[in-house]
Amino acid sequence: MNCLLCNGQVDQGLTLSQILSFQALTTDSVCSACRRQFSPLNRVKTCRLCGRKLLAAMPDPCLDCEKWRRGFPYPFASRSLYEYNDAMREFMKRYKFMGDYRLRAVFSPILKAELRTTHRLIVPIPVHESTMATRGFNQVTGLLESLKLCECLATRDQQKTGRQSAKNRLTRVLAEQPFKLKPDTQAQITAKPVVLVDDVYTTGTTIRHAAGLLMAAGAASVVGLTLAR
Ligand SMILES: [Zn+2]
Numbered sequence: 191m192n193c194l195l196c197n198g199q200v201d202q203g204l205t206l207s208q209i210l211s212f213q214a215l216t217t218d219s220v221c222s223a224c225r226r227q228f229s230p231l232n233r234v235k236t237c238r239l240c241g242r243k244l245l246a247a248m249p250d251p252c253l254d255c256e257k258w259r260r261g262f263p264y265p266f267a268s269r270s271l272y273e274y275n276d277a278m279r280e281f282m283k284r285y286k287f288m289g290d291y292r293l294r295a296v297f298s299p300i301l302k303a304e305l306r307t308t309h310r311l312i313v314p315i316p317v318h319e320s321t322m323a324t325r326g327f328n329q330v331t332g333l334l335e336s337l338k339l340c341e342c343l344a345t346r347d348q349q350k351t352g353r354q355s356a357k358n359r360l361t362r363v364l365a366e367q368p369f370k371l372k373p374d375t376q377a378q379i380t381a382k383p384v385v386l387v388d389d390v391y392t393t394g395t396t397i398r399h400a401a402g403l404l405m406a407a408g409a410a411s412v413v414g415l416t417l418a419r
């Protein structure tokens with residue numbers, strides 16, 4: 191079997207304990223050299239509200255989250271599994287922007303293991319119809335394949351007022367809600383705890399828009415989980 195990222199050989203050597211345990215053996219879809227390029231956030235100190243890696247001098251919650259706490263009307267915390275480093279950036283480029291759907295297998299087992307025992311409704315962040323048309327898949331649901339999802343969110347068409355990155359944070363935060371509830375889904379989320387799942391936490395605006403909508407629609411609580419931060 192070849193590594194999905196570098197096409198090199200994936201080492202399938204079994205340890206003695208694996209041989210003795212008779213467990214179903216799963217082989218990683220990437221080689222150990224590629225796997226090592228990703229940086230898990232569970233081994234470092236992270237902000238308890240946004241999951242970013244905290245450097246020594248940074249307070250917890252971070253200053254960014256302090257600002258959010260003043261401006262966002264609901265309690266909200268999100269955590270992420272990996273740092274958005276060069277390897278993750280390259281992965282996202284190939285998976286999302288070049289649309290290599292096979293690459294979901296690099297992280298789907300890890301993300302699904304995180305969510306397998308959750309008591310929360312799993313709500314993926316949706317992609318816009320136009321993205322769906324060009325990419326052919328939702329990169330978030332791709333990573334969650336075979337889990338029971340509550341796909342209650344859809345995107346709304348927004349008036350484009352210049353590039354996202356060119357807007358300042360306040361303009362972006364105050365911009366129109368990018369999501370809506372799909373018809374007849376409100377009853378599914380009423381009084382339910384929810385975990386919102388996205389691929390990358392960048393400014394936190396997207397996931398908070400979705401969290402705010404779900405809270406306003408009656409969810410009991412909403413937390414976030416993203417692959418990268
Ligand atoms: Zn590799």
Ligand SMILES: [Zn+2]
Pocket residue numbers: 237238239240241242251252253254255
């Ligand atoms: Zn934070």
